[in-house]
Amino acid sequence: xxxxxxxxxxxxxxxxxxxxxxxxxxxxxxxxxxxxxxxxxxxxxxxxxxxxxxxxxxxxxxxxxxxxxxxxxxxxxxxxxxxxxxxxxxxxxxxxxxxxxxxxxxxxxxxxxxxxxxxxxxxxxxxxxxxxxxxxxxxxxxxxxxxxxxxxxxxxxxxxxxxxxxxxxxxxxxxxxxxxxxxxxxxxxxxxxxxxxxxxxxxxxxxxxxxxxxxxxxxxxxxxxxxxxxxxxxxxxxxxxxxxxxxxxxxxxxxxxxxxxxxxxxxxxxxxxxxxxxxxxxxxxxxxxxxxxxxxxxxxxxxxxxxxxxxxxxxxxxxxxxxxxxxxxxxxxxxxxxxxxxxxxxxxxxxxxxxxxxxxxxxxxxxxxxxxxxxxxxxxxxxxxxxxxxxxxxxxxxxxxxxxxxxxxxxxx
Amino acid sequence: xxxxxxxxxxxxxxxxxxxxxxxxxxxxxxxxxxxxxxxxxxxxxxxxxxxxxxxxxxxxxxxxxxxxxxxxxxxxxxxxxxxxxxxxxxxxxxxxxxxxxxxxxxxxxxxxxxxxxxxxxxxxxxxxxxxxxxxxxxxxxxxxxxxxxxxxxxxxxxxxxxxxxxxxxxxxxxxxxxxxxxxxxxxxxxxxxxxxxxxxxxxxxxxxxxxxxxxxxxxxxxxxxxxxxxxxxxxxxxxxxxxxxxxxxxxxxxxxxxxxxxxxxxxxxxxxxxxxxxxxxxxxxxxxxxxxxxxxxxxxxxxxxxxxxxxxxxxxxxxx
Numbered sequence: 014x015x016x017x018x019x020x021x022x023x024x025x026x027x028x029x030x031x032x033x034x035x036x037x038x039x040x041x042x043x044x045x046x047x048x049x050x051x052x053x054x055x056x057x058x059x060x061x062x063x064x065x066x067x068x069x070x071x072x073x074x075x076x077x078x079x080x081x082x083x084x085x086x087x088x089x090x091x092x093x094x095x096x097x098x099x100x101x102x103x104x105x106x107x108x109x110x111x112x113x114x115x116x117x118x119x120x121x122x123x124x125x126x127x128x129x130x131x132x133x134x135x136x137x138x139x140x141x142x143x144x145x146x147x148x149x150x151x152x153x154x155x156x157x158x159x160x161x162x163x164x165x166x167x168x169x170x171x172x173x174x175x176x177x178x179x180x181x182x183x184x185x186x187x188x189x190x191x192x193x194x195x196x197x198x199x200x201x202x203x204x205x206x207x208x209x210x211x212x213x214x215x216x217x218x219x220x221x222x223x224x225x226x227x228x229x230x231x232x233x234x235x236x237x238x239x240x241x242x243x244x245x246x247x248x249x250x251x252x253x254x255x256x257x258x259x260x261x262x263x264x265x266x267x268x269x270x271x272x273x274x275x276x277x278x279x280x281x282x283x284x285x286x287x288x289x290x291x292x293x294x295x296x297x298x299x300x301x302x303x304x305x306x307x308x309x310x311x312x313x314x315x316x317x318x319x320x321x322x323x324x325x326x327x328x329x330x331x332x333x334x335x336x337x338x339x340x341x342x343x344x345x346x347x348x349x350x351x352x353x354x355x356x357x358x359x360x361x362x363x364x365x366x367x368x369x370x371x372x373x374x375x376x377x378x379x380x381x382x383x384x385x386x387x388x389x390x391x392x393x394x395x396x397x398x399x400x401x402x403x404x405x406x407x408x409x410x411x412x413x414x415x416x417x418x419x420x421x422x423x424x425x426x
Numbered sequence: 427x428x429x430x431x432x433x434x435x436x437x438x439x440x441x442x443x444x445x446x447x448x449x450x451x452x453x454x455x456x457x458x459x460x461x462x463x464x465x466x467x468x469x470x471x472x473x474x475x476x477x478x479x480x481x482x483x484x485x486x487x488x489x490x491x492x493x494x495x496x497x498x499x500x501x502x503x504x505x506x507x508x509x510x511x512x513x514x515x516x517x518x519x520x521x522x523x524x525x526x527x528x529x530x531x532x533x534x535x536x537x538x539x540x541x542x543x544x545x546x547x548x549x550x551x552x553x554x555x556x557x558x559x560x561x562x563x564x565x566x567x568x569x570x571x572x573x574x575x576x577x578x579x580x581x582x583x584x585x586x587x588x589x590x591x592x593x594x595x596x597x598x599x600x601x602x603x604x605x606x607x608x609x610x611x612x613x614x615x616x617x618x619x620x621x622x623x624x625x626x627x628x629x630x631x632x633x634x635x636x637x638x639x640x641x642x643x644x645x646x647x648x649x650x651x652x653x654x655x656x657x658x659x660x661x662x663x664x665x666x667x668x669x670x671x672x673x674x675x676x677x678x679x680x681x682x683x684x685x686x687x688x689x690x691x692x693x694x695x696x697x698x699x700x701x702x703x704x705x706x707x708x709x710x711x712x713x714x715x716x717x718x719x720x721x722x723x724x725x726x727x728x729x730x731x732x733x734x735x736x737x738x739x740x741x742x743x744x745x746x
Binding site: 085089092093095096097113114116117120261262266267270271276400403406407408409410411414415416417 | 490491492493572573576577578579595598599687689692693695708709710711
């Protein structure tokens with residue numbers, strides 16, 4: 014009998030222990046090693062290069078890098094962690110996901126307490142402003158921006174009788190109408206689609222070229238009234254109607270295959286997209302080139318490094334940020350992996366201006382992308398931007414797939 | 427326990443202290459069963475009942491896990507009832523479930539009948555082979571199927587092209603995506619159900635089949651008049667289990683259409699209820715709204731369980 018009660022009691026204790034060990038309380042347990050810190054990144058941006066460089070320069074410090082998943086998955090994992098799990102010491106947040114976290118700045122270390130207020134002038138104003146609260150707290154340090162451009166296949170352009178020189182190609186499409194005309198010529202000559210899709214390659218670029226996006230200047234939702242959003246949406250429908258797209262959605266399996274098989278000749282390419290093309294279609298080496306984007310400057314993407322409030326080792330994480338995201342650090346990063354710096358002081362550096370990319374026919378990528386970024390007209394990005402953006406893209410994909418009549422515009426919530 | 431302990435206790439029973447002891451003894455004996463079942467119920471209350479009730483509670487709030495929470499009463503539910511995405515998800519769930527369950531169970535029945543055949547060579551090999559899809563990881567299965575059904579480079583469309591047909595964009599259409607997901611589920615579970623049926627069939631005396639064969643009954647007649655009646659209880663069981671699985675379909679639609687992500691397609695054409703719940707709760711972190719979807723899903727499951735219960739009792743009473 015005693016044994017029975019003892020067993021039951023033991024089971025109870027065990028159960029309580031299990032409950033006690035849920036992630037909610039796990040984060041605070043255990044001692045931390047001041048020489049080690051944990052870093053969450055997303056895949057596809059190759060933070061490992063930075064981490065390796067840092068580890069080489071500081072052999073005594075250990076950086077535990079985890080690539081959590083896509084940008085969205087990383088933001089989700091961070092939210093869960095902040096809500097009561099084990100948080101990393103350092104985390105990379107994509108620009109579009111940042112506003113959601115900016116709503117609750119108390120979850121992050123105010124980086125100005127660690128010295129970020131002296132460094133904020135190093136970065137592009139409008140990029141830095143997005144990670145600052147109204148009362149001046151600094152939540153994140155920008156790691157890169159995604160100036161806009163267009164990548165195109167010179168071999169396919171040649172076969173279609175279009176110019177292949179990047180300056181002449183840029184002159185083909187000062188506006189999106191010029192882009193459509195070039196596309197029509199291409200389709201007529203080859204019988205193949207010109208651009209991969211209208212959702213990301215046209216709509217998302219055009220909407221990012223505006224002076225206002227889904228929120229107005231007073232930070233109120235205005236995507237359904239904003240004429241610039243409507244114009245971008247109508248442009249996408251116009252491109253769709255002109256029949257020059259392959260209707261292959263970006264990041265789908267068909268997209269990667271189509272890219273290497275030449276099923277489309279043009280992809281809109283923010284700075285970081287060049288890496289995606291390089292990895293997805295390695296056999297097309299040397300067949301691409303980069304021209305300017307129709308419609309002028311714009312930005313798509315970019316990320317921030319932030320330190321969660323409950324981080325065990327915020328000091329080590331900050332040292333890492335301060336060193337790797339300094340203008341010099343970002344320049345090194347650009348030269349080795351091509352993410353465009355957020356620090357305008359290096360935009361005139363001969364190493365950046367002179368940077369060419371052999372995969373893209375030696376295009377002067379440093380020059381092309383910095384020019385695009387310097388012309389950006391900043392707009393407010395709000396907490397629901399990512400959701401609204403993906404709903405609008407979904408609406409356009411539905412039109413492309415013939416599931417939605419072009420007149421019926423999506424109304425995201 | 428009572429019979430073992432009582433003589434021992436009675437032997438020591440003398441005077442006042444023993445009376446006390448007897449009361450203690452009685453109390454212990456009455457409490458013992460509760461102590462035995464306590465671990466389960468404790469765990470059930472902590473991990474089963476509490477989360478369930480807590481879900482109901484969260485559903486009453488506008489709750490951001492890393493920000494603020496605000497009591498909104500039943501607003502989440504009224505919003506849910508007006509939400510076409512919810513009704514779409516409900517329709518998709520039932521459609522995918524029916525498309526996968528019905529052919530799957532019929533196929534399993536047929537397979538089990540054949541595998542149970544007296545003159546089947548290498549029976550053990552075939553019997554074990556049907557279980558292979560079940561062992562394969564769902565994620566791997568889904569990736570392979572998604573490639574088979576791909577619009578531009580999928581094998582199915584390549585084959586259709588050879589025959590001179592137009593390519594079909596499976597993932598983009600409602601029916602196409604449902605058929606694709608149903609095919610994945612059926613592929614995975616048919617063998618599992620076949621083995622269940624087969625196990626049950628092994629209990630049927632061989633003489634029955636042999637006698638039927640002697641009487642001139644062909645395989646189809648044997649199937650109808652011996653196999654089906656013998657399998658009735660296990661059929662009910664598989665219907666119930668596949669219903670439970672069917673209402674929780676999550677991985678397949680999540681991975682089948684990586685472009686759509688949590689919406690499973692640009693027009694939510696294959697988003698199931700659990701996927702919708704996940705999208706709201708853990709994709710957008712509207713915990714309150716996600717919890718309301720969870721409560722709705724709970725109600726749906728209760729209704730389906732009730733129907734299942736009626737079905738089971740009906741079939742039982744029909745049995746000779």
